[in-house]
Amino acid sequence: MRNEPVTMNDFADSVREELQNDLGVLFPGIKVVVQQVDKIQGDSYLGVRIDRQDGMASPVLNLEPYFKDMKAFKPYEKVVSDILEKAETVLRDMPQITLDDLNDYSQLKDNLIMQVISVKGNEERLADMPHEQMEDMAVVYRVMMDSPYRGGEMSFLVTNSIMKSYGVTQEQLHEDATANMLPRSSFRPLFNVLADMNPSFADEPMVEPDNALYVATNDKSMYGAGVIALPDFMEEVGEIMKSNYFVLPSSIHEVLLLKDDGHTDYHDLLDMVKAINATEVQPQDRLTDNVYHYDAVERVFETAKNFSERQMEKAMGRGSVLKDLADHRHTAQEHAPRQHSVPERGGGAR
Numbered sequence: 001m002r003n004e005p006v007t008m009n010d011f012a013d014s015v016r017e018e019l020q021n022d023l024g025v026l027f028p029g030i031k032v033v034v035q036q037v038d039k040i041q042g043d044s045y046l047g048v049r050i051d052r053q054d055g056m057a058s059p060v061l062n063l064e065p066y067f068k069d070m071k072a073f074k075p076y077e078k079v080v081s082d083i084l085e086k087a088e089t090v091l092r093d094m095p096q097i098t099l100d101d102l103n104d105y106s107q108l109k110d111n112l113i114m115q116v117i118s119v120k121g122n123e124e125r126l127a128d129m130p131h132e133q134m135e136d137m138a139v140v141y142r143v144m145m146d147s148p149y150r151g152g153e154m155s156f157l158v159t160n161s162i163m164k165s166y167g168v169t170q171e172q173l174h175e176d177a178t179a180n181m182l183p184r185s186s187f188r189p190l191f192n193v194l195a196d197m198n199p200s201f202a203d204e205p206m207v208e209p210d211n212a213l214y215v216a217t218n219d220k221s222m223y224g225a226g227v228i229a230l231p232d233f234m235e236e237v238g239e240i241m242k243s244n245y246f247v248l249p250s251s252i253h254e255v256l257l258l259k260d261d262g263h264t265d266y267h268d269l270l271d272m273v274k275a276i277n278a279t280e281v282q283p284q285d286r287l288t289d290n291v292y293h294y295d296a297v298e299r300v301f302e303t304a305k306n307f308s309e310r311q312m313e314k315a316m317g318r319g320s321v322l323k324d325l326a327d328h329r330h331t332a333q334e335h336a337p338r339q340h341s342v343p344e345r346g347g348g349a350r
Contacts, residue, residue: 004076011067012046018080019048019087027091029053035060039284040117040125040140040157050087057102059090105166108143109176113218114226115142115157117252118288128159130170135303136288139229141173144222178230184219185227187237190256214241217254224254225287228301238296245294246304248273249287266291266304 005011012034020032031051037060038044045064052058061083070079102108116137119126131138141163144155156162158173190213216237217224227233228247237257238245244260246269258264269291277286293307294300302310 004070008046008064008067011070012048012063015063015066015080015083016048019050019084022084023050023087023091026088027052030091037062038125040115040122048083048087050091052091057094059087059094061087061090103165105168110180111143111145112158112173112177113142113144113181113223114139114174114177114229115223115252116140116225116229116287118286120288128161129157130160130163130173132170132174134229134301135292136290139226141177142223144220181218181227181230182232185216185230185233186219186224187214187216187233187240187257189213190215212259213248214257215250215254216247216257221253223252225249225252228255228292231299234294234301235296235299238294238299241296244296247292247294247301249290249292250276251281251285252287253285255287260293266293266308269304 005014016032016034020030023030023032029052033049033051035047035049036044037047045062047060047062047064049058049060063083066079066083069082070076116134116139119133119136119138122138126138126140129140131140133139141158142155143158163170163173193215214237216227216233218227241257241259246258246260246264246266248256248258248269250256258269270289273291274289277289291304293302293304295302295307300307
């Protein structure tokens with residue numbers, strides 16, 4: 001083994017050589033290549049791509065966590081051993097997907113989903129992707145396939161060039177993604193979700209349903225916040241809640257829903273979302289710092305701020321008679337003869 005690399009680039013080059021030598025014995029004909037992977041949400045990374053001779057898709061391993069392990073004083077030899085073990089598992093267990101499969105839209109459309117991301121910070125990437133704006137978020141399209149391992153690349157975003165190679169339109173992408181996502185969408189009380197994650201949580205007293213938070217995501221809890229791009233889903237939630245509701249962007253993987261009781265100040269919700277994003281959510285998983293609202297009667301999704309302003313405008317409209325009377329009184333006062341009052345005399349006037 002060579003000396004411990006100092007920089008990320010040196011580490012990647014060193015790992016590439018180690019993997020090429022060791023994996024080449026187990027899987028003859030493979031080629032290991034260092035690759036920069038540009039991802040949405042600013043979580044791009046340096047990895048290694050393992051090309052195969054059998055025409056199967058090439059997995060990519062993210063090297064960033066392993067480099068951090070080494071910097072945290074984990075021996076370089078052990079880090080390389082961990083990467084080699086991961087690579088062997090990936091090559092043996094990954095789904096048998098060929099490069100031809102990845103270029104065949106008819107094979108991939110059943111794996112198509114919509115993902116919502118923040119527009120801010122992603123403007124450059126969005127220029128190269130079919131998308132539509134949803135307030136300050138963007139709806140993009142991702143092909144997501146089952147994966148038997150973590151850390152490998154088994155999903156990808158659809159770019160303009162990929163869409164063109166498939167010979168489909170954005171409208172078709174949207175239609176197919178909607179058809180895939182609706183039966184896989186999930187809407188459950190947060191209490192139930194937490195109880196599933198930790199059975200001991202079920203011993204805690206459940207909050208009243210009217211004040212409960214709900215979790216909206218997909219069946220895999222991956223990129224599940226995209227369910228809010230489904231109009232039918234939003235409507236169904238409104239019918240179940242029998243109320244308008246707030247949408248809190250927990251992450252790109254799920255959103256929290258809270259019934260609008262008419263008394264909640266959305267500014268408090270904004271403060272909560274911002275605080276949680278700053279302290280609890282990884283940058284690559286953050287959606288936005290905003291709070292949204294769904295009007296179940298008018299079927300309108302908008303920012304909570306816009307909803308509040310719209311309600312104020314309605315209230316002013318309902319009070320138009322009083323407003324007209326006030327305007328009439330103001331006009332009458334402007335045209336009335338001026339009354340000149342006699343100045344009061346001060347106590348010292350003579």
